[in-house]
Amino acid sequence: MKILKLPKGKLDLFASVVQQFGELHAPVEQDGKYVFKRLARWPDARLEYDRTILPPKKYFLPPRETLFRYRPGEGFVPSTDGLDQRIVLFGVHACDVYAINILDQVFLGKYKDPYYQARRRNIAIIGIDCTPDKQCFCRSMRADFVDHGFDLFFYDTGDYYQALVGTALGDDMVLATGNLFEPVGPADIDAYKERSWNKRRAFHLDVEIRDLSEIFEMEYESGIWDQLGRKCLSCGSCSMVCPTCYCYDVSDDVELGSRAGKRTRSWDSCLYFNHALVASGENFRRDRASRIKFRFYHKQRGFVAEYGRPSCVGCGRCVSACPVNIDTAQVIDRLRRVEDVGSR
Amino acid sequence: MLVADEVATYHPVLTENPYQPHMARIVRIHKMVENNHLFTLRFLEDQLAHSFRHQPGQFIMLSVPGAGEMPISISSSPSRPEVLELCVRRVGRVTDALYRLKTNDLVGVRGPYGNGYPMQEIMANDVLLAAGGLGMAPLRSLLWYALDHRDKFGNITLMYGAKRPEDMLFREELVALVDRTDINCLLTVDADPSGAWKGHVGLLPALFDYAKIDPARTYAAVCGPPVVYKFILQRLLDLGFPKNRILMSLERRMKCGVGKCGHCSIGYKYTCMQGPIFTYWDAINLPEMI
Ligand SMILES: Cc1cc2nc3c(=O)[nH]c(=O)nc-3n(C[C@H](O)[C@H](O)[C@H](O)COP(=O)(O)OP(=O)(O)OC[C@H]3O[C@@H](n4cnc5c(N)ncnc54)[C@H](O)[C@@H]3O)c2cc1C
Ligand code: SF4
Ligand code: SF4
Ligand code: FES
Numbered sequence: 001m002k003i004l005k006l007p008k009g010k011l012d013l014f015a016s017v018v019q020q021f022g023e024l025h026a027p028v029e030q031d032g033k034y035v036f037k038r039l040a041r042w043p044d045a046r047l048e049y050d051r052t053i054l055p056p057k058k059y060f061l062p063p064r065e066t067l068f069r070y071r072p073g074e075g076f077v078p079s080t081d082g083l084d085q086r087i088v089l090f091g092v093h094a095c096d097v098y099a100i101n102i103l104d105q106v107f108l109g110k111y112k113d114p115y116y117q118a119r120r121r122n123i124a125i126i127g128i129d130c131t132p133d134k135q136c137f138c139r140s141m142r143a144d145f146v147d148h149g150f151d152l153f154f155y156d157t158g159d160y161y162q163a164l165v166g167t168a169l170g171d172d173m174v175l176a177t178g179n180l181f182e183p184v185g186p187a188d189i190d191a192y193k194e195r196s197w198n199k200r201r202a203f204h205l206d207v208e209i210r211d212l213s214e215i216f217e218m219e220y221e222s223g224i225w226d227q228l229g230r231k232c233l234s235c236g237s238c239s240m241v242c243p244t245c246y247c248y249d250v251s252d253d254v255e256l257g258s259r260a261g262k263r264t265r266s267w268d269s270c271l272y273f274n275h276a277l278v279a280s281g282e283n284f285r286r287d288r289a290s291r292i293k294f295r296f297y298h299k300q301r302g303f304v305a306e307y308g309r310p311s312c313v314g315c316g317r318c319v320s321a322c323p324v325n326i327d328t329a330q331v332i333d334r335l336r337r338v339e340d341v342g343s344r
Numbered sequence: 345m346l347v348a349d350e351v352a353t354y355h356p357v358l359t360e361n362p363y364q365p366h367m368a369r370i371v372r373i374h375k376m377v378e379n380n381h382l383f384t385l386r387f388l389e390d391q392l393a394h395s396f397r398h399q400p401g402q403f404i405m406l407s408v409p410g411a412g413e414m415p416i417s418i419s420s421s422p423s424r425p426e427v428l429e430l431c432v433r434r435v436g437r438v439t440d441a442l443y444r445l446k447t448n449d450l451v452g453v454r455g456p457y458g459n460g461y462p463m464q465e466i467m468a469n470d471v472l473l474a475a476g477g478l479g480m481a482p483l484r485s486l487l488w489y490a491l492d493h494r495d496k497f498g499n500i501t502l503m504y505g506a507k508r509p510e511d512m513l514f515r516e517e518l519v520a521l522v523d524r525t526d527i528n529c530l531l532t533v534d535a536d537p538s539g540a541w542k543g544h545v546g547l548l549p550a551l552f553d554y555a556k557i558d559p560a561r562t563y564a565a566v567c568g569p570p571v572v573y574k575f576i577l578q579r580l581l582d583l584g585f586p587k588n589r590i591l592m593s594l595e596r597r598m599k600c601g602v603g604k605c606g607h608c609s610i611g612y613k614y615t616c617m618q619g620p621i622f623t624y625w626d627a628i629n630l631p632e633m634i
Pocket of ligand 3: 237
């Protein structure tokens with residue numbers, strides 16, 4: 001992989017050049033939190049941020065999206081609205097790039113989703129390294145570093161950003177700047193290693209995911225699920241903010257006074273009552289305990305069986321979003337803990 | 345939205361869209377049973393009508409314009425191509441809208457989806473089909489496939505139960521099978537107030553008394569409401585059926601049919617991709633299965 005460095009003082013110059021590759025979006029501050037947004041001006045970008053409220057998944061899988069328009073006589077005509085828009089996402093953390101790679105497995109595997117595919121092709125990603133806070137457990141989830149899925153990835157090594165060039169597009173961005181980027185030498189590599197080591201030591205949380213699948217099977221009937229079910233409000237916030245939750249609902253609407261209409265999909269959550277409800281009235285996950293258990297089970301066990309790793313990247317968003325403080329890392333930790341027989 | 349000729353023809357949304365419904369004409373509506381009509385469809389594109397192939401047990405996503413999309417089993421056998429027969433029970437929003445349509449109206453179809461019955465494995469064995477109520481819909485495809493390739497299968501037994509004779513799906517064609525010697529067709533009704541029923545009266549499991557089944561060389565395909573599974577599965581296990589030779593067809597909420605929307609998941613499998621046909625062995629290993 002091509003590795004270069006950019007003097008920090010030249011970052012705004014780089015940003016202005018990169019705009020020719022698409023509309024520039026980056027984290028900006030909003031009421032004390034961060035959101036990915038179109039930049040009005042470069043100084044609004046906040047590259048030192050903890051986490052955005054919504055993950056970048058909103059660009060690839062929008063909260064609401066028209067799939068088809070229906071007109072009598074024409075049938076279902078695919079909507080291409082917004083699919084060809086070129087965007088450059090600046091400042092995506094490793095866990096979030098990792099999460100997009102996980103979405104790729106679902107949406108670009110068998111039966112490719114062409115809407116996702118088009119957006120993925122037209123949205124460039126410039127990643128940036130970060131410092132974990134007390135809710136991050138991406139290292140435990142093996143998502144603290146990412147080796148593909150971005151066009152460029154920046155590591156802050158003091159006076160420079162060290163840049164991994166992930167794609168030909170990333171390379172074009174570098175070339176478009178003329179000679180802003182410089183080659184890296186041994187001192188830069190050492191600076192990187194030191195940064196990597198410091199990051200490792202900065203984690204507050206550590207959960208063990210080896211054999212978690214087996215533990216989930218063993219603890220399927222655990223009382224912990226009922227306890228969580230009594231707390232959970234089924235608000236679905238944890239799904240909305242999760243960078244790897246991809247469940248969606250589809251609905252058809254007819255335009256008033258006509259027989260034309262459209263088919264839309266929108267984000268959904270397995271915590272909602274009707275997620276597994278069928279017409280006979282049967283609901284395969286009627287009570288909250290079974291739904292919250294399903295969320296954990298699917299991410300930490302089901303996805304492993306299907307795609308070889310958990311679908312959680314440890315970004316900590318669900319913990320921030322949950323109104324009743326249900327904490328993913330804590331739940332995993334409790335499931336793993338050896339409890340004495342008497343307390344069961 | 346881009347108008348058609350501006351869009352480069354390679355746009356994946358236009359050319360390779362797994363969600364694209366293909367328009368099909370309703371060529372016949374047969375009112376088999378109150379609120380359980382049989383819809384016969386033919387794709388508008390001749391090419392598609394000729395090339396569409398499915399496996400018994402697979403399903404399609406059926407769009408009723410303006411109302412929505414839903415999973416429906418293909419009730420016709422692949423051995424009788426060109427048209428698709430769907431047995432649809434009227435239960436809610438989308439099925440209601442379908443029931444408002446008339447012959448020659450258009451619907452959308454995409455598929456076929458799901459694994460279908462493992463025909464390669466089943467062939468050369470005996471087949472036991474056991475269905476209750478609407479469970480006959482997916483099994484009918486398998487039934488006619490086996491009858492149309494009669495020499496490829498061993499003994500064929502059908503056990504089907506409905507509440508009353510007038511609730512029996514595909515009644516005429518099934519009654520006509522009773523006299524055939526190449527299939528043991530056992531039909532029963534829970535009750536027969538009319539007194540005109542010539543078949544068995546009683547619950548479905550009672551039909552085992554009239555069937556000769558060798559569990560060592562039989563595949564059992566079971567489909568129906570939960571009570572059917574409850575009684576039939578136990579019976580099959582008691583007879584000594586290996587767990588991977590009991591095949592069940594499951595229903596889950598489905599919004600995509602292609603492993604994306606997440607609604608159909610059971611434990612760690614997606615009903616639309618690894619199902620809807622599951623073995624009993626899957627069932628006891630997946631939580632929430634039945
Ligand atoms: C693999 C498969 C095969 C099926 N085959 C048949 C068949 O051959 N004949 C038949 O009549 N029905 C069949 N069903 C059930 C059929 O899909 C539902 O009856 C139908 O979706 C109800 O839609 P509705 O809008 O009329 O009902 P509503 O209750 O208004 O449903 C609203 C939405 O709920 C979902 N839903 C409700 N019930 C079911 C259900 N049982 N299964 C899946 N999703 C559901 C759908 O997404 C539907 O759009 C099958 C289901 C599956 C999964
Ligand atoms: S489950 Fe929670 S911690 Fe894991 S990826 Fe989703 S939001 Fe982040
Ligand atoms: S955010 Fe918390 S309360 Fe809301 S559905 Fe998720 S776990 Fe339940
Ligand atoms: S129906 Fe959408 S994942 Fe199976």
